Amino acid sequence: MIWLLFLLTLDPRYHTFDEVAYELDSIANQYSDITKLDTLGYTDIDNIPILALKVSDNVMVEEDEPAILYIGCHHAEEILGIEICMYMIGALMNEYDTDSAITYWVNNREIWFVPLMNPDGHSVVMSHLDTTWRDNKADNNNSGSFELEYDGVDLNRNYDFYWSEGGSSDPSSEFYRGPYAFSEPETRAIRDLALIQNFVFCNTYHSARYGLTEVVYYPWRHAGGYSPDYPHIRVIADTMSKRLIRDNGIGHYTALVGQGLDGTARNWLYGVCGVFTYCIEVSTTTIPPGGMVDDICERNLPGAYYLLERVSGSGITGCINDSTTGEALSAEVIVHGYYDADLPPRRSDTTYGRFCRILKPGIYDIEIRKRGYVPTYRENTVVADGQMTELNVSLVRTGGEQPAPSPQKKIKISPNPSTNAVIIQLDQESDFSSLTIYDVLGRMVTDIENPSGQITWRCRDADNREVSEGIYWLVARSDQIAVQKIVLIKR
Numbered sequence: 001m002i003w004l005l006f007l008l009t010l011d012p013r014y015h016t017f018d019e020v021a022y023e024l025d026s027i028a029n030q031y032s033d034i035t036k037l038d039t040l041g042y043t044d045i046d047n048i049p050i051l052a053l054k055v056s057d058n059v060m061v062e063e064d065e066p067a068i069l070y071i072g073c074h075h076a077e078e079i080l081g082i083e084i085c086m087y088m089i090g091a092l093m094n095e096y097d098t099d100s101a102i103t104y105w106v107n108n109r110e111i112w113f114v115p116l117m118n119p120d121g122h123s124v125v126m127s128h129l130d131t132t133w134r135d136n137k138a139d140n141n142n143s144g145s146f147e148l149e150y151d152g153v154d155l156n157r158n159y160d161f162y163w164s165e166g167g168s169s170d171p172s173s174e175f176y177r178g179p180y181a182f183s184e185p186e187t188r189a190i191r192d193l194a195l196i197q198n199f200v201f202c203n204t205y206h207s208a209r210y211g212l213t214e215v216v217y218y219p220w221r222h223a224g225g226y227s228p229d230y231p232h233i234r235v236i237a238d239t240m241s242k243r244l245i246r247d248n249g250i251g252h253y254t255a256l257v258g259q260g261l262d263g264t265a266r267n268w269l270y271g272v273c274g275v276f277t278y279c280i281e282v283s284t285t286t287i288p289p290g291g292m293v294d295d296i297c298e299r300n301l302p303g304a305y306y307l308l309e310r311v312s313g314s315g316i317t318g319c320i321n322d323s324t325t326g327e328a329l330s331a332e333v334i335v336h337g338y339y340d341a342d343l344p345p346r347r348s349d350t351t352y353g354r355f356c357r358i359l360k361p362g363i364y365d366i367e368i369r370k371r372g373y374v375p376t377y378r379e380n381t382v383v384a385d386g387q388m389t390e391l392n393v394s395l396v397r398t399g400g401e402q403p404a405p406s407p408q409k410k411i412k413i414s415p416n417p418s419t420n421a422v423i424i425q426l427d428q429e430s431d432f433s434s435l436t437i438y439d440v441l442g443r444m445v446t447d448i449e450n451p452s453g454q455i456t457w458r459c460r461d462a463d464n465r466e467v468s469e470g471i472y473w474l475v476a477r478s479d480q481i482a483v484q485k486i487v488l489i490k491r
């Protein structure tokens, strides 16, 4: 009987979903000045919230601070990632105001955690239905009940970047990539967060299971080539891995370039959003004995902390604005030699016009461009070791048009992000002569003459074709120009 109980219970050191939710909620209450608990979405099958904790001072404000993301438990049985995230959150709380480095990071970074990304799949493991379960609980055969043989999507093959080339198309495979990219609410939750936050770094925690153990993977090697930022991404993986001591106490983790392209979080976050993303394969077994967990977490802190430190190391950062109005601009920032025109442009953010490019020390040619503005070059920009080079750029409009400060406040867009219809609410005092919607490449999608009051855009182009998901720009013209971002997400 005792033996049976032992078999049926994972070591209680491992968090259940309820324990994660309770602890995050307690922390958000106790440390309300520096934490904010968010729900990014809900799982399809058990309707469990996908929780995120933001840690920063002035936590309710989107400050002009670099953002870093930590994710645990893409794969249900790889539960060490949950423990590392929760342990790190605890350490930040305990040592805020006492440890000078931690206090500085909390005050000057926006630190995001999604400790338990896959709560449905995690419940399969924790309830001992199958302690080797990898996927979520997607009902692949629409039977209305959960079946281990058919159901579940491998969340780390479900992202929309070379999606069709990764995992398996067979729903009964544990590597099933899903019926289409971003079919799962768990991956959409990460996508929506990443599209709004300009993350500089992400660590996504997995556990050893297949292949090599105690490894830091980074993007990418593919078809004989490497990711455009390869040397810069790699040096960080090398440094981080040296800070991660192996379970046996001898030597450290190994940094390896990820081979091939597929719909993993790592490839999507880097390829689409430009986030330097590392996949940490923790420990040498998937679920080590509970007595080892604290030690494993403690040995992972130096790697996680390194990202918080490195974000202000060598690189180029600055804000881009309109030379006439001073308004922040989302512009494309190109580092020549480390650029791939096939990837979405790396842009400054919309709120502050802030960009942050992590680079090895050296000399770089920078180009800043935005439709409607004169492209601007900063050749021979020096990046020194251990510090960010400041590069603030004011872009000049083409055509000599000199608009007054943009009346952004006269337009409200909701919901944003939106799924299939966008409500554009114009202020009564607005006198726009036209509204035009552009895609991210600056191509016109549709326009609306003499707009007034409340307008619904049904996410269709001028020929009434449904547009694809992504980021769109609404440009409203009168004697002034107002620009608003629309994020479109397909369900």
Ligand SMILES: [Zn+2]
Pocket: 074, 075, 078, 156, 206, 207
């Ligand atoms: Zn994994």
